[in-house]
Amino acid sequence: MKPISIRKFDAIIVGAGGAGLRAAIQLSESGLKTAVISKVFPTRSHTVAAQGGVAAALGNSEEDNWQWHMYDTVKGSDWLGDQDAIEFMCRKANEVVVELEHYGMPFDRLDNGKIYQRPFGGHMSNFGEKPVRRACAAADRTGHAMLHAMYQRNVRANTQFFVEWMALDLVRDGAGQVLGVTAMEMETGEVVMFQAKATLFATGGAGRIFYSSTNAFINTGDGLGMAARAGIPLEDMEFWQFHPTGVAGAGVLITEGVRGEGGILRNSSGERFMERYAPNAKDLASRDVVSRAMATEIKEGRGCGPHKDYVQLDLTHLDPKTVMQRLPGIREISIQFAGADPIKEPIPVVPTAHYMMGGIPTNYYGQVVVPKDGRHDAVVPGFYAAGECACASVHGANRLGTNSLLDLLVFGKSAGETMVADIRAMPSAHPDLPADAFDLTRSRLARLEDQKDGANVHETQLAMRRVMQDHCGVFRFPDMLEQGVTKILEVETRVRATEIKDKSQVFNTARLEALELDNLIEVAKAAMISAEARQESRGAQAREDHPDRDDANWLKHTLWYRAANRLDYKPVQMKPLSVDSIELKKRVY
Amino acid sequence: MSREAELGRLRWHSRRGMLELDLVLERFWRRHGESLSEEQAASLARVLELEEADLWEIICGRREIGEPRLQGMIELLREV
Ligand SMILES: Cc1cc2nc3c(=O)[nH]c(=O)nc-3n(C[C@H](O)[C@H](O)[C@H](O)COP(=O)(O)OP(=O)(O)OC[C@H]3O[C@@H](n4cnc5c(N)ncnc54)[C@H](O)[C@@H]3O)c2cc1C
Numbered sequence: 001m002k003p004i005s006i007r008k009f010d011a012i013i014v015g016a017g018g019a020g021l022r023a024a025i026q027l028s029e030s031g032l033k034t035a036v037i038s039k040v041f042p043t044r045s046h047t048v049a050a051q052g053g054v055a056a057a058l059g060n061s062e063e064d065n066w067q068w069h070m071y072d073t074v075k076g077s078d079w080l081g082d083q084d085a086i087e088f089m090c091r092k093a094n095e096v097v098v099e100l101e102h103y104g105m106p107f108d109r110l111d112n113g114k115i116y117q118r119p120f121g122g123h124m125s126n127f128g129e130k131p132v133r134r135a136c137a138a139a140d141r142t143g144h145a146m147l148h149a150m151y152q153r154n155v156r157a158n159t160q161f162f163v164e165w166m167a168l169d170l171v172r173d174g175a176g177q178v179l180g181v182t183a184m185e186m187e188t189g190e191v192v193m194f195q196a197k198a199t200l201f202a203t204g205g206a207g208r209i210f211y212s213s214t215n216a217f218i219n220t221g222d223g224l225g226m227a228a229r230a231g232i233p234l235e236d237m238e239f240w241q242f243h244p245t246g247v248a249g250a251g252v253l254i255t256e257g258v259r260g261e262g263g264i265l266r267n268s269s270g271e272r273f274m275e276r277y278a279p280n281a282k283d284l285a286s287r288d289v290v291s292r293a294m295a296t297e298i299k300e301g302r303g304c305g306p307h308k309d310y311v312q313l314d315l316t317h318l319d320p321k322t323v324m325q326r327l328p329g330i331r332e333i334s335i336q337f338a339g340a341d342p343i344k345e346p347i348p349v350v351p352t353a354h355y356m357m358g359g360i361p362t363n364y365y366g367q368v369v370v371p372k373d374g375r376h377d378a379v380v381p382g383f384y385a386a387g388e389c390a391c392a393s394v395h396g397a398n399r400l401g402t403n404s405l406l407d408l409l410v411f412g413k414s415a416g417e418t419m420v421a422d423i424r425a426m427p428s429a430h431p432d433l434p435a436d437a438f439d440l441t442r443s444r445l446a447r448l449e450d451q452k453d454g455a456n457v458h459e460t461q462l463a464m465r466r467v468m469q470d471h472c473g474v475f476r477f478p479d480m481l482e483q484g485v486t487k488i489l490e491v492e493t494r495v496r497a498t499e500i501k502d503k504s505q506v507f508n509t510a511r512l513e514a515l516e517l518d519n520l521i522e523v524a525k526a527a528m529i530s531a532e533a534r535q536e537s538r539g540a541q542a543r544e545d546h547p548d549r550d551d552a553n554w555l556k557h558t559l560w561y562r563a564a565n566r567l568d569y570k571p572v573q574m575k576p577l578s579v580d581s582i583e584l585k586k587r588v589y
Numbered sequence: 590m591s592r593e594a595e596l597g598r599l600r601w602h603s604r605r606g607m608l609e610l611d612l613v614l615e616r617f618w619r620r621h622g623e624s625l626s627e628e629q630a631a632s633l634a635r636v637l638e639l640e641e642a643d644l645w646e647i648i649c650g651r652r653e654i655g656e657p658r659l660q661g662m663i664e665l666l667r668e669v
Pocket of ligand 1: 014016017018037038039040048055165168204205216222223401408
C-alpha cells in the first residue's frame, strides 16, 4: 500500500449534515482552520429528508415556554433522557432557531411576520395538558432549506470541504487522546490522515441495520463503527423509534396525516384491529402503540400476503378526491413502491425503523464521555460528537418528532464552541502521532484486498438486516432476542470475511459498501445485545416478558463495548441545570 | 476518467439523501446499468446534479425538467 500522507487542521468534522454544518460555522467563524469531510455533497446529507419541522417554544401562535417543552421531552424519553442536557437544549432552542433565520432559512411566516408554528405529536402546553404549536417549518422542505442556509454560511466562513471522502478509522494515542481520522478519497482511492486538535463526529443515523427502514442508503452508522473499533462504548443502542407506516418491502414513510384523513389499518381478515388495542384513539393512537399492535397482529399470524408479514392501510373508502387533493404525495409513493393505487386497493405497510435514540456518549458540551477511574463521565480528550450519531442524551428511550433537528442545531453549536475553547487552550503544535496510528486502517484495507473465498457483501448485509428485523424489531420476545444474539454474531463472522471482486481504486462502490458494512455490524451487535440484556419495557423498547417500566432496576443508561461485547451501565442525570427535577411518572397520553 | 470509473462515480452519485430516490435509482441500475450508452451516462450525470426534492418531483411527474435533451432519461427513471 502507498504511504499515507498527513494533512493538519485545527478541527476536523466528519459529516456535513445539520449537526456537522452547524458546528463548522462556529469553528470557521472563530478563525480556526476547519475541515469537513463528507461521503456525499453536503446538501445531499440525510437531513435533507426532514419535512416536519424543528421544535422551539417561540410562542408565536399561542403561549409556550421552554419549561413545558422540557417536560414533554423528559416524558417522551420515558425518563431515560438526561435532564441537564434536556434543559440545555430546550432553553437554547429559540436562540438557535433565530440564528438559523439570520442565516437565511426561509421559515413559513404568520401575517405579522413572525415564524409560523404547527402542532406535532407529544408537544403540549402547561406540562402535558393539551397540544401546542411548537414546530417551525419551511413548507415541506425544512431539512433541505436548513442544509442550504448553513452550507452557504460555511462557504462564506472558508470552511474547507472534502466531499466524497469516506472517513475510515479514528486515530488515538496510547493515552486515549483522539488525534484525527484516516479517510479515503473516492476519486483516487488514496488514504490520507486528517490530523486535528479536535475531531467531531456528525455522521448521522444507522437505520440501515434493519430490513425495513425509512433511512436512505447512506445511513450506515460509520461514526459509531469507528468509535466502537477505537474502544469507545455506545450508549442506549437498544432504543430505536419505529414509524408505524413504512411501505412494506421499501420502507418509504407514509405520514401520520393519512390516518388523520381517515385511513384505517386492517389485518388479513379485513378486521380494523386497532379497535381492540386502542378503543378510543383507534388508528390515531401514538406511534409506539400502533407499531406494537401491528407487530402483534403479524406475530400472531394475522398479517397479509403470502408471507403474512405486513398489514394494510386502507383508504379505499375515502372519496378519491380527498386522496388526490389532500394526499397526492402518498398516492405517488404507494404506486411507485407498492404497486398499489390507494384509491383502488390498500397500501401494504409495516412498522419501520426510523430514528436511533442511542449513540456515542456525550455531555451537553458535545464532549465524548466514558467511564474511567471510577467516574462515568470522563472526557475523551480531542473527541466530540453531535447529531443523530451522538447520545447526549436528550431523547432517552423515545424521541419526540421535530426534536432531532433541534438537537442538531443546539449540540452542533455547543460542540463547536467547546472545540474552539479547547483548541485555544492547546499548544500550537499538534500532538505526535503514535507509530501504530495507521495499523488498523491498513489491516482492514489489506484484509479486504486479499480475501479469498469470502462472503458476498450484499448477501451478508441482507442477512444482517433480516436478523435485526426479525429478532430486534418493534416488539421484542425473550427467545427471539436470545437467538438473535447468536445469529448476529454469526453474521459478524461473515462480515469479517467479505470479499470484493472489483479491486479498482477509482470510485469503487463495492469497496465502499464493504467498508460501510464493517460499521453497520457494530451498530447491529450493540443494538441486539443491549436489547437482550434490558429486562423491561421503556419508550421504544417493548418486551413481551417484561411489559412494564422497571425504575428500580433499569433507570440507567446502557453502555456496550465492542471488546467481548461487554455491557456496563451509568446513571441517568435526573437533576436539571436550574429547575426542579421532573419526577418519575407513568408515561400516558 | 475511464468508463469504468465514470460509471462508479455515477453509481455513487445515485446515493441520495432521500430513500425514495435511492430506491428508484437502484432499480434503474439493475435494469439499465449494463446497457447504459455514453450519451445516457452523460444525461444521468446531469440529472443527478439536481436537488433531492426537485428530482423527486420530476420523477413523480409533478413537474417537468427544463432541459428537453434530458427528457429521455427522466422517462427511463419514471418507468422503472
Ligand atoms: C424520512 C425522515 C424524516 C425526518 N423528519 C424529521 C423532522 O421533520 N424533524 C426532525 O426533527 N427530525 C426528522 N428526522 C430525523 C432527522 O432528519 C435526523 O435525525 C437528522 O437529520 C440527522 O442529522 P445529522 O446531521 O446527525 O446527520 P445527517 O444529516 O444524516 O448527516 C450525516 C453526514 O455524515 C456524513 N458521513 C457519514 N459517514 C461518513 C464517513 N464515514 N465519512 C465521511 N462522511 C460521513 C454524510 O455524508 C453526511 O454528510 C427525519 C428522519 C427521516 C429518516
